[in-house]
Structure formats: structure tokens, C-alpha cells
Amino acid sequence: MLCLRSRTEPEWLERAIGHTNEILIDHAHCERKAASQALAMLARYPDRPELVAPLLALAREELEHFELVLAILHQRQVPMDSQAPSGYQAALHAVVRKGMPEKLIDLLLIAALIEARSCERFKLLADHHPDPVLAKAFRSLLESEARHHAVFVRLAEAYQDRVAVQTRLQQLAEHERQVLEQLPPMPRIHA
Numbered sequence: 001m002l003c004l005r006s007r008t009e010p011e012w013l014e015r016a017i018g019h020t021n022e023i024l025i026d027h028a029h030c031e032r033k034a035a036s037q038a039l040a041m042l043a044r045y046p047d048r049p050e051l052v053a054p055l056l057a058l059a060r061e062e063l064e065h066f067e068l069v070l071a072i073l074h075q076r077q078v079p080m081d082s083q084a085p086s087g088y089q090a091a092l093h094a095v096v097r098k099g100m101p102e103k104l105i106d107l108l109l110i111a112a113l114i115e116a117r118s119c120e121r122f123k124l125l126a127d128h129h130p131d132p133v134l135a136k137a138f139r140s141l142l143e144s145e146a147r148h149h150a151v152f153v154r155l156a157e158a159y160q161d162r163v164a165v166q167t168r169l170q171q172l173a174e175h176e177r178q179v180l181e182q183l184p185p186m187p188r189i190h191a
């Protein structure tokens with residue numbers, strides 16, 4: 001349903017649980033980036049009114065998630081900090097096609113895949129993190145990240161027929177699998 005081409009290995013979960021604070025800092029950045037990237041898409045394509053309502057709603061939800069993760073960090077007395085990016089997003093965006101509507105479709109489908117991977121990994125943390133407060137927080141995010149995945153795919157389908165979009169989604173999902181495989185292990189949601 002989430003169209004990912006690989007399942008996260010147990011090593012990732014071990015690393016994430018062993019570096020919970022770094023994962024939470026990264027997670028906070030992910031939520032903030034998700035909100036700002038949705039707004040950036042509206043800025044880049046102001047002539048696409050069909051994007052406005054779904055992306056505004058999504059940005060609002062991601063900001064709420066950002067607030068939630070910041071509150072968890074505060075509660076744990078972990079200061080928010082900058083972090084070196086894992087390279088995941090840059091590598092995903094390296095294959096974005098030029099020209100319209102291909103570029104916009106690729107941006108939407110990559111956003112969908114990032115949501116799918118977050119969702120898959122939040123589920124692992126919800127099921128296995130030893131801190132019940134954190135497990136519950138991750139569980140509370142699952143449903144909206146899965147919904148965001150679907151929103152991005154549906155938006156892409158507004159620009160090309162469903163079969164073409166699904167074919168491209170499969171190609172990008174394969175690319176995402178390879179990107180993750182090649183990244184050095186880091187305590188990140190997407191690494």
C-alpha cells in the first residue's frame with residue numbers, strides 16, 4: 001500500500017533506539033522540512049490552484065507534528081540542534097525529470113515516498129521503542145503520514161494518467177531503495 005521497495009532492517013531500529021535523542025532531533029527537522037517544502041511547492045507553482053488546499057492542510061499538520069516533537073525534546077531536556085543531513089533527500093531529488101508536468105509529478109512522488117518511509121519507520125518505533133511515551137507519540141503520527149503519502153500520489157495523478165504515475169512511482173521507489181542501501185549508517189529517520 002505504501003509502495004516501498006524495501007523493508008527496514010532490524011539494524012536501523014536498534015540504531016534508532018540506541019540514539020533516541022539524535023533520532024528525535026532529526027525527526028523534528030523532518031517535520032519542519034515537510035511543512036516548509038509543502039509551502040515551497042505552493043510558491044514554485046502558484047498557477048496550480050488544485051495544490052493549495054491539500055498542501056496548506058498538510059503544512060499545518062506537519063507544523064503540529066514539529067511542535068509535538070519539540071515538546072518531547074523539551075520534556076527530555078534535549079536541546080534542539082542542527083544536524084548534518086543524511087543525503088537522502090538530495091539523492092532522491094537528483095533524478096527529478098525536467099520539464100512540465102514531469103518535474104512536478106516527480107517532486108510529488110518523491111514527497112510521497114518520503115512520507116511512506118517515515119510511516120514505515122514510525123510504525124517500527126511505535127511497536128518496539130521501550131519508552132511508552134515515545135512509542136505512543138510515534139503511533140499518533142502514523143495515520144497522518146500514511147494519509148500524506150496518499151495525498152501526494154493523488155495530486156500527481158492530476159497531471160498524468162494513473163498508469164503513467166504508478167509506473168513512475170515504482171521507478172522512484174526502486175531509486176529510494178537503492179539510495180537507502182548506499183547511505184552510511186547514521187542515526188536518522190531516513191538513513
Ligand SMILES: [Fe+2]
Pocket residue numbers: 031034061062065141145
Ligand atoms: Fe509529519
Ligand SMILES: [Fe+2]
Pocket residue numbers: 034062115144145148
Ligand atoms: Fe507527513
